[in-house]
Amino acid sequence: MSSSPAPFQTIRTPDASPRPTKIHADGVKVIYGTKQALHGVSIDIGEKSVTAFIGPSGCGKSTFLRCINRMNDTIVGARVEGKITLDGEDIYNTDLDVVELRARVGMVFQKPNPFPKSIFDNVAYGPRIHGLAKSKADLEEIVVTSLQKASLYNEVKDRLQEPGTGLSGGQQQRLCIARAIAVSPEVILMDEPCSALDPIATAKVEELIDELRTNYTIVIVTHSMQQAARVSQRTAFFHLGHLVEEGPTDHIFTNPLEQRTQDYITGRFG
Amino acid sequence: MEHTVSAYEDELKQLARRVTEIGGLAERAVADSVQALTRIDVELARKVVAGDAQIDALQHITEDLAILTIAKRQPMAVDLREIVGAMRIAGDLERVGDLAKNIAKRVAAISGSFPNKQLVTGVEHLAEIALLQLKTVLDAYGSRDDKAAHLVRQRDDEIDALYTSLFRELLTYMMEDPRNISFCIHLLFCAKNIERIGDHATNIAETVHYMVTGNVYADERPKADQSIAATQTQPN
Numbered sequence: 077m078s079s080s081p082a083p084f085q086t087i088r089t090p091d092a093s094p095r096p097t098k099i100h101a102d103g104v105k106v107i108y109g110t111k112q113a114l115h116g117v118s119i120d121i122g123e124k125s126v127t128a129f130i131g132p133s134g135c136g137k138s139t140f141l142r143c144i145n146r147m148n149d150t151i152v153g154a155r156v157e158g159k160i161t162l163d164g165e166d167i168y169n170t171d172l173d174v175v176e177l178r179a180r181v182g183m184v185f186q187k188p189n190p191f192p193k194s195i196f197d198n199v200a201y202g203p204r205i206h207g208l209a210k211s212k213a214d215l216e217e218i219v220v221t222s223l224q225k226a227s228l229y230n231e232v233k234d235r236l237q238e239p240g241t242g243l244s245g246g247q248q249q250r251l252c253i254a255r256a257i258a259v260s261p262e263v264i265l266m267d268e269p270c271s272a273l274d275p276i277a278t279a280k281v282e283e284l285i286d287e288l289r290t291n292y293t294i295v296i297v298t299h300s301m302q303q304a305a306r307v308s309q310r311t312a313f314f315h316l317g318h319l320v321e322e323g324p325t326d327h328i329f330t331n332p333l334e335q336r337t338q339d340y341i342t343g344r345f346g
Numbered sequence: 347m348e349h350t351v352s353a354y355e356d357e358l359k360q361l362a363r364r365v366t367e368i369g370g371l372a373e374r375a376v377a378d379s380v381q382a383l384t385r386i387d388v389e390l391a392r393k394v395v396a397g398d399a400q401i402d403a404l405q406h407i408t409e410d411l412a413i414l415t416i417a418k419r420q421p422m423a424v425d426l427r428e429i430v431g432a433m434r435i436a437g438d439l440e441r442v443g444d445l446a447k448n449i450a451k452r453v454a455a456i457s458g459s460f461p462n463k464q465l466v467t468g469v470e471h472l473a474e475i476a477l478l479q480l481k482t483v484l485d486a487y488g489s490r491d492d493k494a495a496h497l498v499r500q501r502d503d504e505i506d507a508l509y510t511s512l513f514r515e516l517l518t519y520m521m522e523d524p525r526n527i528s529f530c531i532h533l534l535f536c537a538k539n540i541e542r543i544g545d546h547a548t549n550i551a552e553t554v555h556y557m558v559t560g561n562v563y564a565d566e567r568p569k570a571d572q573s574i575a576a577t578q579t580q581p582n
Contacts, residue, residue, distance in 0.1 A: 302420050329423060331561070338423050338424055341423050342425045343419075
């Protein structure tokens with residue numbers, strides 16, 4: 077009988093008063109063809125808070141993020157093992173409607189990617205296909221509130237019929253956030269949402285994230301340590317496909333317990 | 347492991363060097379001021395007073411460097427603690443310099459009055475312990491030695507106890523003959539200054555602990571200063 081190597085131990089520091097769990101992941105592995113990108117990640121993500129995923133490129137943080145709304149399903153040859161639940165419900169259950177899941181778990185990408193449609197239609201698209209609006213007035217209301225929640229309404233209210241692609245980068249990203257909010261998701265996943273934005277637009281998006289967390293569970297992947305420190309309540313550090321350490325953000329950035337976390341956040345990674 | 351950005355590494359090293367430099371100057375100021383006091387050496391006292399400006403200037407330079415590093419590098423974790431620690435320690439050492447300067451200023455005032463050798467010896471002994479504390483804690487900073495820093499923190503009550511007994515002695519001496527008061531008051535202030543130098547050494551020890559471990563001491567620091575109780579009248 078051969079002995080298997082000792083299982084990888086994630087260093088965990090619980091919150092002083094933990095939030096109820098929104099997303100629970102248990103032993104999540106992702107294999108792209110022959111390459112294993114994630115080696116069993118387990119984490120509880122608290123509701124109505126911001127959780128930041130940090131780590132060097134290729135550490136698996138985006139891969140894990142994409143598991144939460146089954147985006148990896150769209151990649152040929154990708155295999156996901158382990159279990160992820162949303163409010164206790166297995167999201168990889170074969171009976172589950174993936175389209176419905178993605179309405180509950182919205183996503184904002186690195187590069188703002190508005191549809192080549194008007195500002196109004198960008199936001200109205202989701203509610204239309206999910207049949208969320210009963211009338212034209214209903215739809216208008218959804219679009220306006222979503223734009224307001226995304227702190228964009230005042231800047232675009234007079235040109236809702238103009239193309240979304242005509243907005244500045246920062247506005248486009250907030251439009252994408254409005255589009256995600258429009259279908260009333262419970263969770264918003266953000267994959268480096270500010271990496272293509274200037275500091276002012278970044279500050280606006282960060283301000284927005286802080287406001288959104290009162291109603292939504294947010295998971296953000298970022299390469300900016302300062303951004304993770306500013307916007308999140310909990311931080312998870314990934315390295316080489318493992319979840320190395322997770323804990324309260326204040327704790328991770330002032331006094332991390334794992335040497336690799338320390339080396340990464342202080343810029344000592346070789 | 348070193349930083350990927352080597353200039354950052356250099357900045358942190360330079361910051362630590364500055365702190366060590368201020369530490370050396372402050373230590374020297376304390377030793378010289380006490381020597382000037384025990385020998386009534388007005389010339390040496392004058393040098394200590396003049397030398398304080400250098401400590402102040404170095405403290406400013408250190409603080410500027412720390413602020414600039416924070417602005418440029420946005421430090422995290424151990425680096426952030428390193429920089430915050432350097433700022434705090436530089437601040438404590440600057441105060442130590444001020445206290446030494448204050449002792450030195452009193453030398454000229456004392457020089458006219460007749461010193462009681464025994465009392466001066468008491469102050470000297472107090473200063474020896476405070477200086478040892480200061481030296482030990484600066485070494486602990488240099489080697490980021492939490493254990494050594496912890497011992498410094500534990501030992502502060504020795505200074506407090508000695509200060510209390512000196513306080514009592516000076517009080518008795520003043521009661522005996524009002525002509526002693528002027529001399530005793532100056533000596534008492536010197537003793538108090540030295541006791542406070544000990545407190546700054548303890549502050550530095552606590553900063554070293556924070557820098558190394560990221561934690562702050564949860565318990566109260568050991569205290570043995572009973573000088574307030576010494577003047578309270580006993581109930582009949």
